[in-house]
Amino acid sequence: MSDIKHHITPALMMGYAAGGLPEAINLVIATHVSICDECRASLAEYESIGGSVVETTEAAAMSAGSLEATLALLGAQDRPAAPKRPAAHGVFPAPLRDYAGGDAADVRWKSLGGGVKQRILQADSYGSVRLLKIPGGVAVPDHGHKGIELTLVLQGAFSDDTGHFGRGDVEIADQSLEHTPIAEPGADCICLAATDAPLRFNSLIPRLLQPLFKI
Amino acid sequence: MPETATLDWTAEMAAIRDRQDQAAFARLFSHFAPRLKAFLMKSGLAPDQAEDCAQDVMATVWKRAALFDPAKAGVSTWIFTIARNRRIDLARRGARPEPEELPWTPEPAPDQADVLAMQQDSDRLTKALAELPEAQRRIVERAFYGDLSHSEIAAETGLPLGTIKSRIRLALERLRHALD
Numbered sequence: 001m002s003d004i005k006h007h008i009t010p011a012l013m014m015g016y017a018a019g020g021l022p023e024a025i026n027l028v029i030a031t032h033v034s035i036c037d038e039c040r041a042s043l044a045e046y047e048s049i050g051g052s053v054v055e056t057t058e059a060a061a062m063s064a065g066s067l068e069a070t071l072a073l074l075g076a077q078d079r080p081a082a083p084k085r086p087a088a089h090g091v092f093p094a095p096l097r098d099y100a101g102g103d104a105a106d107v108r109w110k111s112l113g114g115g116v117k118q119r120i121l122q123a124d125s126y127g128s129v130r131l132l133k134i135p136g137g138v139a140v141p142d143h144g145h146k147g148i149e150l151t152l153v154l155q156g157a158f159s160d161d162t163g164h165f166g167r168g169d170v171e172i173a174d175q176s177l178e179h180t181p182i183a184e185p186g187a188d189c190i191c192l193a194a195t196d197a198p199l200r201f202n203s204l205i206p207r208l209l210q211p212l213f214k215i
Numbered sequence: 216m217p218e219t220a221t222l223d224w225t226a227e228m229a230a231i232r233d234r235q236d237q238a239a240f241a242r243l244f245s246h247f248a249p250r251l252k253a254f255l256m257k258s259g260l261a262p263d264q265a266e267d268c269a270q271d272v273m274a275t276v277w278k279r280a281a282l283f284d285p286a287k288a289g290v291s292t293w294i295f296t297i298a299r300n301r302r303i304d305l306a307r308r309g310a311r312p313e314p315e316e317l318p319w320t321p322e323p324a325p326d327q328a329d330v331l332a333m334q335q336d337s338d339r340l341t342k343a344l345a346e347l348p349e350a351q352r353r354i355v356e357r358a359f360y361g362d363l364s365h366s367e368i369a370a371e372t373g374l375p376l377g378t379i380k381s382r383i384r385l386a387l388e389r390l391r392h393a394l395d
């Protein structure tokens with residue numbers, strides 16, 4: 001049913017289930033899980049481990065009167081409603097739309113030269129995440145290679161020595177992976193790319209452009 | 216009988232949802248609140264902060280009781296996700312966007328066989344976690360306390376992963392089929 005072949009690794013899925021990852025990485029995983037049933041099931045499994053960890057944690061005594069204090073907090077219950085985050089139809093799943101301000105057609109791109117465009121969606125001292133739009137035959141910009149780097153394809157495709165990456169596929173690279181992904185001919189390749197290295201504006205552009213001139 | 220004990224939590228949740236049963240809530244509270252407090256302290260919260268947060272999570276359990284689906288997750292799992300999200304809010308280190316929700320058909324009475332199977336899978340996983348060699352169990356626990364970066368998490372922890380996963384996958388296939 002699904003053509004997705006490159007998934008979120010167990011370590012990253014455990015980190016996402018545990019809630020210990022940078023926002024930038026979380027966004028890529030939430031976007032991938034939105035369109036990948038395999039990883040949706042895997043997330044449920046890791047969240048169950050979280051439940052087991054709570055269950056097996058040695059209890060710490062609550063203060064006297066804590067139940068009464070909590071009972072005083074109880075108010076009306078929520079009624080079940082339609083999903084608060086219904087499935088989006090289009091190129092971007094719902095979590096990505098929240099960050100991009102709409103679907104792919106709504107993105108306010110900034111040119112990086114060579115036909116490559118980007119839009120930074122979020123950046124803090126724990127990481128950064130951006131959208132990239134790359135014409136066929138052009139290299140996917142290198143976004144840092146410090147720490148871990150996740151590149152999720154949303155439209156079009158790219159390929160490198162490690163394989164072909166189409167919609168939904170996510171490439172996970174660290175410093176040890178030497179690769180130059182190239183966008184495949186056809187529709188512009190749109191990727192969501194995140195790194196857990198802090199974004200440095202002064203060195204960003206030259207590093208981004210460097211791979212473009214390698215081909 | 217541990218299985219019966221776990222099933223009771225599902226029954227308490229139904230009593231909270233259907234009858235706003237405060238006695239059922241009190242039983243759920245006496246089991247989960249002290250564990251949540253310990254879990255949150257191991258996640259780095261000071262004891263009084265962990266106490267407040269545990270109370271707050273339990274109040275949210277009450278408020279959202281109708282949204283709990285026992286065929287999709289165990290009670291402890293659902294409570295864990297509420298506590299995790301609260302901890303992330305408190306840490307102010309950045310958001311954790313959620314995947315988009317699937318259009319699950321809201322079933323007022325989920326299939327009892329599905330509920331039982333989910334509870335048994337959850338019990339099996341809890342038992343497996345408790346029986347892991349000390350070093351491996353510590354890695355899993357520290358990951359969930361938010362004490363390990365993803366690069367420090369060993370990919371292979373020895374947990375029998377795949378029981379709940381295969382059940383969820385079957386449910387997803389059923390859902391996709393129904394939507395076609």
Ligand SMILES: [Zn+2]
Pocket residue numbers: 004006007008032036037038039040
């Ligand atoms: Zn996947």
